[in-house]
Structures are given as C-alpha cells and as structure tokens.
Amino acid sequence: MLEKVDLTKKLDKESYKEQIEGLQTHLGALQRECKELGIPIMIVFEGLPAAGKGFQMGKLIQALDPRGFEVHNIGYETKDEARHPFLWRFWKRTPAKGMVAIYDGSWYHKVSREYFDGYVKGKKVEEAYEELRLFEKELTVDGTLIVKFFLYIDKEEQRRRMNKLLSKESTRFRVNKNDKKRHIKFDRYRNICEKMLQKTDTEYAPWEVIPAMDKRYTTVKIYKTVIAYMEQKIDAVKRASQTQIYQGKKSDYVVPVLNVLGEADLTLAYTREDYKKYLKVLQKKIEKLHGELYHRRIPLVIGFEGWDAGGKGGAIKRLTEHMDPRGYVVHPTASPNDIEKAHHYLWRFWNDMPKDGHVTIFDRTWYGRVMVERIEGYCSDKEWQRAYDEINHMENSLVNNGAIVLKFWMQIDKEEQERRFNERMNNPEKQYKITDEDWRNREKWNQYEEAVNEMIVKTSKKNAPWIIVEGNNKYYARIKVLETVIAAIEKRLS
Amino acid sequence: MLEKVDLTKKLDKESYKEQIEGLQTHLGALQRECKELGIPIMIVFEGLPAAGKGFQMGKLIQALDPRGFEVHNIGYETKDEARHPFLWRFWKRTPAKGMVAIYDGSWYHKVSREYFDGYVKGKKVEEAYEELRLFEKELTVDGTLIVKFFLYIDKEEQRRRMNKLLSKESTRFRVNKNDKKRHIKFDRYRNICEKMLQKTDTEYAPWEVIPAMDKRYTTVKIYKTVIAYMEQKIDAVKRASQTQIYQGKKSDYVVPVLNVLGEADLTLAYTREDYKKYLKVLQKKIEKLHGELYHRRIPLVIGFEGWDAGGKGGAIKRLTEHMDPRGYVVHPTASPNDIEKAHHYLWRFWNDMPKDGHVTIFDRTWYGRVMVERIEGYCSDKEWQRAYDEINHMENSLVNNGAIVLKFWMQIDKEEQERRFNERMNNPEKQYKITDEDWRNREKWNQYEEAVNEMIVKTSKKNAPWIIVEGNNKYYARIKVLETVIAAIEKRLS
Numbered sequence: 008m009l010e011k012v013d014l015t016k017k018l019d020k021e022s023y024k025e026q027i028e029g030l031q032t033h034l035g036a037l038q039r040e041c042k043e044l045g046i047p048i049m050i051v052f053e054g055l056p057a058a059g060k061g062f063q064m065g066k067l068i069q070a071l072d073p074r075g076f077e078v079h080n081i082g083y084e085t086k087d088e089a090r091h092p093f094l095w096r097f098w099k100r101t102p103a104k105g106m107v108a109i110y111d112g113s114w115y116h117k118v119s120r121e122y123f124d125g126y127v128k129g130k131k132v133e134e135a136y137e138e139l140r141l142f143e144k145e146l147t148v149d150g151t152l153i154v155k156f157f158l159y160i161d162k163e164e165q166r167r168r169m170n171k172l173l174s175k176e177s178t179r180f181r182v183n184k185n186d187k188k189r190h191i192k193f194d195r196y197r198n199i200c201e202k203m204l205q206k207t208d209t210e211y212a213p214w215e216v217i218p219a220m221d222k223r224y225t226t227v228k229i230y231k232t233v234i235a236y237m238e239q240k241i242d243a244v245k246r247a248s249q250t251q252i253y254q255g256k257k258s259d260y261v262v263p264v265l266n267v268l269g270e271a272d273l274t275l276a277y278t279r280e281d282y283k284k285y286l287k288v289l290q291k292k293i294e295k296l297h298g299e300l301y302h303r304r305i306p307l308v309i310g311f312e313g314w315d316a317g318g319k320g321g322a323i324k325r326l327t328e329h330m331d332p333r334g335y336v337v338h339p340t341a342s343p344n345d346i347e348k349a350h351h352y353l354w355r356f357w358n359d360m361p362k363d364g365h366v367t368i369f370d371r372t373w374y375g376r377v378m379v380e381r382i383e384g385y386c387s388d389k390e391w392q393r394a395y396d397e398i399n400h401m402e403n404s405l406v407n408n409g410a411i412v413l414k415f416w417m418q419i420d421k422e423e424q425e426r427r428f429n430e431r432m433n434n435p436e437k438q439y440k441i442t443d444e445d446w447r448n449r450e451k452w453n454q455y456e457e458a459v460n461e462m463i464v465k466t467s468k469k470n471a472p473w474i475i476v477e478g479n480n481k482y483y484a485r486i487k488v489l490e491t492v493i494a495a496i497e498k499r500l501s
Numbered sequence: 502m503l504e505k506v507d508l509t510k511k512l513d514k515e516s517y518k519e520q521i522e523g524l525q526t527h528l529g530a531l532q533r534e535c536k537e538l539g540i541p542i543m544i545v546f547e548g549l550p551a552a553g554k555g556f557q558m559g560k561l562i563q564a565l566d567p568r569g570f571e572v573h574n575i576g577y578e579t580k581d582e583a584r585h586p587f588l589w590r591f592w593k594r595t596p597a598k599g600m601v602a603i604y605d606g607s608w609y610h611k612v613s614r615e616y617f618d619g620y621v622k623g624k625k626v627e628e629a630y631e632e633l634r635l636f637e638k639e640l641t642v643d644g645t646l647i648v649k650f651f652l653y654i655d656k657e658e659q660r661r662r663m664n665k666l667l668s669k670e671s672t673r674f675r676v677n678k679n680d681k682k683r684h685i686k687f688d689r690y691r692n693i694c695e696k697m698l699q700k701t702d703t704e705y706a707p708w709e710v711i712p713a714m715d716k717r718y719t720t721v722k723i724y725k726t727v728i729a730y731m732e733q734k735i736d737a738v739k740r741a742s743q744t745q746i747y748q749g750k751k752s753d754y755v756v757p758v759l760n761v762l763g764e765a766d767l768t769l770a771y772t773r774e775d776y777k778k779y780l781k782v783l784q785k786k787i788e789k790l791h792g793e794l795y796h797r798r799i800p801l802v803i804g805f806e807g808w809d810a811g812g813k814g815g816a817i818k819r820l821t822e823h824m825d826p827r828g829y830v831v832h833p834t835a836s837p838n839d840i841e842k843a844h845h846y847l848w849r850f851w852n853d854m855p856k857d858g859h860v861t862i863f864d865r866t867w868y869g870r871v872m873v874e875r876i877e878g879y880c881s882d883k884e885w886q887r888a889y890d891e892i893n894h895m896e897n898s899l900v901n902n903g904a905i906v907l908k909f910w911m912q913i914d915k916e917e918q919e920r921r922f923n924e925r926m927n928n929p930e931k932q933y934k935i936t937d938e939d940w941r942n943r944e945k946w947n948q949y950e951e952a953v954n955e956m957i958v959k960t961s962k963k964n965a966p967w968i969i970v971e972g973n974n975k976y977y978a979r980i981k982v983l984e985t986v987i988a989a990i991e992k993r994l995s
Contacts, residue, residue, distance in 0.1 A: 180795075
C-alpha cells in the first residue's frame with residue numbers, strides 16, 4: 008500500500024488558508040451531529056517516526072469541542088498493563104457513544120514497534136493481526152466509526168526532521184533511541200508497516216495512508232478524510248433508523264434446541280456431615296492453590312450464572328471463604344449504569360478482568376446479553392445472535408493471556424426455586440433477597456431454559472467450559488464448584 | 502497507644518462459634534442500612550508485618566454483600582502514581598455513597614513503611630501527617646465513616662508466624678525482604694507506628710488498636726468495632742435528617758464584600774494587527790516551554806472560570822493551538838454525572854489531575870462549588886462555606902507535588918455579555934453555544950458577582966493565584982492569558 012503513495016503532494020499557503028477555516032467549521036458541526044446520534048468515533052494516528060503525528064493531531068483537535076473528545080497516548084505497556092490481556096488497555100479506552108477518541112499510537116503498537124523490536128514474533132504476530140481485526144470488527148458492528156491514518160514520509164525527509172529536533176536542546180528528547188533505530192533500519196520498519204497495513208485493511212476499518220511530506224497538505228487531507236467518513240456514517244445511521252420502521256422486529260432465526268439443562272441429575276446430594284468434612288479439606292486446598300496461582304502469576308476468571316435462588320451467592324462464599332482477600336475480587340453484575348450503557352456491552356467486563364496471578368469472580372456475567380437482554384428485548388436479535396462469537400472471542404483473549412476460565416451454571420428445578428422463594432419471603436433476614444422481579448422472571452422459565460441451552464452449546468469450549476452444577480442440594484453444589492475449581496488449577500499447575 | 506494494648510486477650514472456640522454468626526448477620530443488615538442512607542464507609546487495615554491483616558479482612562468481608570464493597574491493596578506507588586500528587590491515588594479510591602471500601606494498607610503507607618525505609622524524612626513526615634489528617638477530615642465532614650484498625654502483635658509472635666510462612670514453599674513468597682527488615686528492627690518500626698498513631702488519632706477518625714495475638718479474638722473484636730461505628734453513624738445520620746426539618750436553611754454567615762471584579766479595567770484592548778503579531782510570537786514560545794515542562798517533569802494545572810460568553814473557549818484554543826496534544830488535555834466541567842454525584846465533589850477533579858510533565862486545563866473547575874452550587878442551592882451553606890479551605894488544601898497538595906497552578910477569571914461587563922449572547926443567537930453556526938440557561942444565569946449577575954468576589958479573595962494564593970483577565974476585548978484577553986502562563990513557566994524554569 009505504501010508504494011502507491013504520491014509523496015510529491017503539496018499545498019501552498021494561500022489554498023490552505025482558503026480551505027482550513029471552512030473545514031474546521033464543518034468538522035465541528037459534524038462532531039455535534041455525531042454526538043446527537045450517539046456515534047462513538049475512534050481516530051487512529053499511526054505512521055513512521057517524525058512523520059508528524061503529534062502536530063497533525065494538534066491541528067485536528069482544534070476543530071473539536073473539548074467536551075467531546077479525548078486523546079490517548081499509546082506507548083509500551085506499563086507493568087500493570089503487561090499483566091493483563093493484550094487488548095485490555097484498548098477496550099478500557101474505547102469511547103462512549105457520541106465521543107471521539109484519538110489515539111496517538113494504538114493497538115497497532117504490537118504489530119509495528121514491538122514486532123520491530125523483536126518482542127513479538129512468529130505465530131504471535133499472525134495471532135495479533137487476527138485479534139486486531141476482530142477487535143475492530145466488534146466495535147464497528149456495534150456502531151463505532153473507526154478512522155485509521157498512517158502518515159508516510161521518505162527516509163530523507165525523516166533524517167531532515169530528526170536532525171532538526173536533535174539540533175535544539177529543547178526538542179532533543181523528542182527523538183528517542185527507538186526512533187533512531189527505526190530510522191537506521193528504515194526499510195525494515197517500512198516493510199513491517201506495509202505488512203501490518205495489508206493484514207488489517209478491512210472493509211469495516213480500512214487504512215488511510217497519507218503522504219506527510221508537506222504539513223499543510225497533510226492537515227487538509229486529514230480533515231477532508233475525517234469529514235468524509237463522518238458524513239458517510241451519519242448518513243448510514245440515519246438510513247438505518249428509517250429502515251427499522253418498515254422492517255419487522257423478530258428475525259426468523261431458528262434455535263437448535265438441545266436440552267443440556269434437562270440432563271442434570273438433580274437428585275445428587277450430600278449429607279450435612281459429609282459436606283462439612285469435604286468443605287474443610289477443599290477450602291484448605293483452595294487456600295494453598297490460590298497462593299500458588301499468585302506465585303506463578305496465573306489469572307483465574309470464574310463466571311457464575313444460574314436460576315434466581317440457584318445458590319450462586321452461597322457457592323461464591325464457600326469458594327472464597329479461605330482465600331486471601333488481596334488476591335481475589337467478586338464483581339456482582341447489576342443492570343448497567345449510564346456510563347456502561349454508553350459503551351459496548353463487553354466494555355465493563357473487560358475493565359474488570361484480573362491481572363496475572365489474580366482471581367476475578369463474576370456474580371452474573373457478560374452472558375446477560377444472550378439471556379436477559381435477549382428475552383426482555385434490551386438488544387436486537389442480530390445483536391444477541393452475534394454475541395456468541397464476540398463472547399467466545401473475548402474468552403479466547405483471556406485464555407491466550409494465560410488465564411484459566413470457568414463458567415458455572417447453577418441448575419435447580421422449578422419446584423425447588425418456588426420453595427426457596429417462599430423461604431426467603433418468610434424469613435425477615437432474607438426478605439431483602441427476593442423481589443417482584445424474581446417472580447416475574449420465574450414466569451419466563453421456559454424462555455430462559457431455551458436461551459440457556461443454546462448459550463451453553465454455543466459457548467462451552469475446551470479452554471473455557473461451562474460446568475452445569477446440580478444445585479437442588481446446596482451441599483452438593485458447593486462441593487462440586489470447589490472441586491471443579493481445584494481440579495482446573497491443579498491441571499494447570501501440573 | 503501501643504503500650505496500653507493487652508496482648509493476652511483470647512477467645513475460645515466455643516465462644517467464637519456462639520458469637521460469629523450473629524455478628525455476621527448483624528453486620529450484613531447494617532451494611533444494607535448504610536447503603537440505603539448513602540453512607541460511604543472506609544475501613545483501613547494497618548498493622549505490623551504478619552499481624553494477620555489479610556486473614557482478618559477475609560473474615561470481615563464474608564459478612565458483606567459483594568455488590569457493596571471493594572478491596573484496595575496499597576503498596577509502594579507505581580511509576581504512574583509516583584508522578585502524581587501523593588493523595589491522588591487515594592482520592593481516586595474513595596468509595597461512592599453507600600459503598601464500603603476496605604484498604605489493605607492505606608495512605609499511612611507513607612508515614613509507616615516509607616518512613617521506615619528512609620524514603621520520607623524530616624519535615625516531609627510532619628507535612629504528611631497534616632495532609633492525612635486533612636484528607637480524613639474532609640471526607641468525614643462530607644459524611645464518610647472512617648474506621649481505622651491497627652493490628653498489633655509482639656516480636657516473638659511475629660517471628661513465629663514468619664518462620665511458619667517461610668517454612669513452606671507455597672507461602673514463602675508472602676514474607677518479603679521489607680517484612681524481614683521490619684521484623685529485625687522491630688522496636689524501630691514499632692516506634693514509627695506509635696508516632697503515626699498518635700499524630701493521626703483524631704476525633705473524626707480515631708485509631709482502633711487491636712491486639713492480634715489470637716485470631717478468634719481479633720475477628721470478633723473487629724466485627725464488634727465495625728458494628729459499633731456503623732450503628733453510631735446511622736444514628737447520627739438519622740438524627741441529622743430529623744433536625745434539618747426544624748432548622749432554617751440559611752445561615753447568617755456574613756460575606757465580606759470586596760469588589761475585586763469591579764477594579765478590572767475593561768477598556769484595555771489590542772488591535773487585530775497587534776494581536777496577530779503578538780499571538781504568533783507567544784504561541785511559538787509556549788510551544789517551546791511546553792516541551793521544557795515535559796522534559797523537566799513539571800505539572801501545570803490551569804483553571805478557567807468566567808462569565809458565560811466571557812471568552813474561555815477562545816482563550817483555551819489560542820493557548821493550546823501550538824502545544825503538542827500528547828502533553829496536554831482540556832477537561833470541560835459539566836454538571837456531575839451519577840457516579841460523580843455519589844462521591845465527594847472534589848473526587849472527579851482529583852481523578853483528572855495531571856502527572857508530572859503534563860498540562861491539564863479545566864474549562865470550569867472545582868470552584869463551581871462556591872458559585873453555581875452556592876447560588877442554586879445545590880449544596881448547603883455549611884458545605885460551600887467550608888469549600889474554600891478544602892479547595893485551598895487541594896491546590897496546596899498540587900503545589901507540594903511541584904505543580905504550577907494558575908486560575909483565570911474571564912471578566913466582561915453585563916453589556917458586553919448581552920452583545921455576545923445576541924451575536925450567538927443570530928449566527929447559525931454559533932447558536933448551539935447559547936441556551937436558555939445562559940439567559941437565566943444572567944439574571945443572577947449580582948449574586949454571582951458577590952460570590953466570585955468572595956471566592957477570589959479567599960482562594961488567591963501566592964502559589965495558586967487568581968488572575969482576573971480583562972475580557973471585553975477578546976484580543977487583549979487571549980494575549981494576557983498566554984503572557985501569564987508563559988511568565989509563570991519561565992519563573993519556575995529559571
């Protein structure tokens with residue numbers, strides 16, 4: 008892609024002055040329109056060293072309302088970031104609806120600078136391209152506009168600019184050791200970038216390679232490109248909202264019903280005596296293994312789903328009772344708040360993912376998308392249908408980062424649920440646990456059963472399995488959860 | 502305080518079993534009540550190495566609803582944290598209303614472990630005690646409940662516990678080099694802690710020193726203490742809400758009126774030609790100085806306040822136009838969102854404070870507390886009256902961390918405002934800038950004038966001055982802002 012770039016492009020001062028003010032006003036107006044329409048926008052600045060990324064970003068943001076954008080500087084990972092999945096720091100920085108996020112450097116750091124430095128090689132590079140493509144795909148399909156710039160200059164111009172910066176004491180620090188290396192091995196770094204551009208130039212997030220020899224030309228070109236992308240996106244959003252009126256809401260997607268829940272043997276039970284005995288042994292064991300995980304820096308992600316009153320809370324309590332509270336955290340998932348609602352539905356879960364050596368337990372999870380959101384119509388059919396892939400991809404990212412991922416479904420039958428609901432109603436200390444909503448959800452038992460069966464079939468993987476916990480007997484359920492977690496950790500440690 | 506501790510305290514297994522379940526239920530119920538009342542709770546665990554902080558936190562959180570608490574592990578500062586003011590990382594971690602934050606280690610790290618290590622000494626220690634007291638004071642006066650535990654054991658017990666941990670491969674990593682040092686110099690570290698306890702044992706946030714030789718005794722003691730604090734706080738909150746009904750709302754606080762705004766000479770002006778000439782020179786200068794700040798790692802905080810249409814936006818634009826966007830950020834301050842509302846009013850500003858070498862510009866600031874919140878009655882008289890001290894303290898923390906702090910008031914007269922409002926109404930491209938609220942605020946001109954005069958008098962300090970910018974002529978105003986910022990930076994660099 009770089010070969011085709013015409014590096015002779017220039018713009019004289021007069022033409023620049025004539026155009027720039029109009030472009031700024033236009034862009035400002037489009038930003039306001041995107042804000043109203045709730046379109047999140049990501050603008051990526053990549054390019055060769057000294058190509059003028061900083062300068063051009065500075066020019067661009069002059070036209071933007073500061074209430075509506077943020078700039079993210081992406082360099083090498085911090086220690087903390089390095090202990091999380093690769094995409095974690097980028098998911099955290101995705102913009103809310105109506106906001107513009109500008110990236111000075113980006114997720115492409117890994118397949119450009121880190122590749123050049125030799126930190127990333129071989130199969131890992133190919134994996135990274137794939138992760139990047141999926142990351143952008145999931146965001147764009149969710150409504151985000153992504154504009155990616157690559158600023159290109161030739162070696163001679165790079166040398167000239169670097170020398171200028173190096174010649175003054177006040178700007179010398181701007182050229183670091185790594186920039187110099189990438190200058191000396193100009194062709195090698197250029198080829199790495201070329202490969203990156205080719206591998207990640209997609210229909211949903213294409214690259215815009217900009218000849219950046221002449222600052223004025225570059226500025227105007229960037230303005231015009233951003234404006235064109237925004238106009239196209241605004242147009243698409245408006246058209247989509249019109250079409251929706253004419254289309255029916257329900258798709259004719261056919262759910263393959265496989266009754267995995269029905270196969271659970273709910274008669275399984277332990278006596279109180281056995282339970283107490285087993286519990287003591289297993290909790291001692293998990294305490295020790297938790298220390299080992301920390302020591303070996305292995306992250307552990309556990310999700311709990313299940314029927315209301317299915318025993319999630321009790322199981323989590325027994326699981327964590329003897330764990331060091333400094334090494335685990337329980338995240339209960341409630342309905343999303345305003346800020347969470349303004350982001351991709353996976354955003355808040357990405358934010359909470361554990362770093363190496365830590366344990367994160369989710370009390371309800373990202374699977375809400377294909378259960379409550381599906382059933383209550385909080386998202387469209389298309390949205391929950393594509394969620395299986397998105398969820399599998401996220402869990403795969405965690406696994407790639409070395410995490411153990413386990414998902415428990417706490418299974419009880421309808422009679423047992425009624426018994427527990429009534430018990431809660433009649434016990435003043437437990438009344439706060441039961442709400443009208445619980446009774447309402449109960450009426451949709453069959454719909455949930457269908458959704459859960461589909462979910463389990465589509466998202467249970469070798470490295471991120473669903474475990475159906477036979478939960479009519481609480482003792483049995485709690486022991487099974489502990490045993491499963493222990494077995495998974497021991498398998499990894501061995 | 503440590504001398505008086507009775508280390509012989511014990512609890513047998515039977516008494517423990519008898520009490521613990523009741524205490525857990527009680528604490529759970531109190532947590533729900535605190536949540537309903539919107540009380541933020543901070544529970545600090547400090548103590549000698551191997552005193553069992555982690556174990557006891559684990560015991561305590563068993564009784565808490567995971568939707569309502571979070572655990573923060575406080576160790577040595579990360580690189581990023583070290584580049585911020587000392588209290589920054591703790592302000593960020595203050596709990597929202599109704600939430601419990603548990604600190605494993607805390608802001609006392611600085612005056613215990615870091616003091617022992619020799620990182621903090623002399624006058625800096627005294628300054629830190631004072632900062633800590635003020636931090637806790639401001640939070641408690643705002644309604645937060647702070648419970649501070651110091652777990653105490655003797656040297657012999659410490660040796661025994663450490664040896665036990667060191668004897669097993671799976672727990673060896675839990676005793677680090679620093680713990681060992683603090684064990685060997687037991688008396689020295691103990692004395693440092695004693696001093697810390699004495700210096701920061703306040704009426705609003707007293708220390709609870711707990712003998713921690715016997716685990717069962719310690720657990721029960723901690724439960725009982727937390728319960729007692731919560732009950733007292735709940736009681737106080739309920740009483741306060743009752744009293745409010747009987748008291749009048751307005752206090753008879755007398756505002757010393759000093760007309761600093763009235764002294765501004767609003768005839769000051771530049772011609773367009775002079776403005777263009779000056780602007781060019783000054784923007785070049787600020788670009789260079791911005792690089793210097795980055796290089797020398799000096800943070801710069803600039804706040805903009807002023808009348809609606811006073812020219813804040815235009816001044817910020819000219820100030821930043823030639824600055825590297827990777828080194829500055831503009832934070833526009835809108836009305837607080839749900840999450841911000843659930844925290845101390847300074848919380849969101851603390852979050853956004855720059856790290857060393859970065860520039861943060863606030864378009865409207867924390868001074869909203871003593872302007873719009875005062876005038877519209879969004880906070881009580883007592884709240885805005887004490888805000889001057891709180892704000893001065895926050896700015897002082899920034900200055901202590903090496904920051905340059907500047908605050909601009911963009912001053913125009915009432916006629917000029919009307920002219921600009923009308924101009925905005927009549928220009929389609931500027932209409933979005935003017936709202937009904939702007940016209941409503943205008944009707945309260947005199948009230949604002951009074952509030953602003955008082956604010957400027959009470960919060961203008963040598964190291965964090967207010968600069969009144971004569972703004973009827975935009976050219977003059979923009980140049981004055983640039984000149985002032987440049988002068989402040991040059992003064993610091995020289």
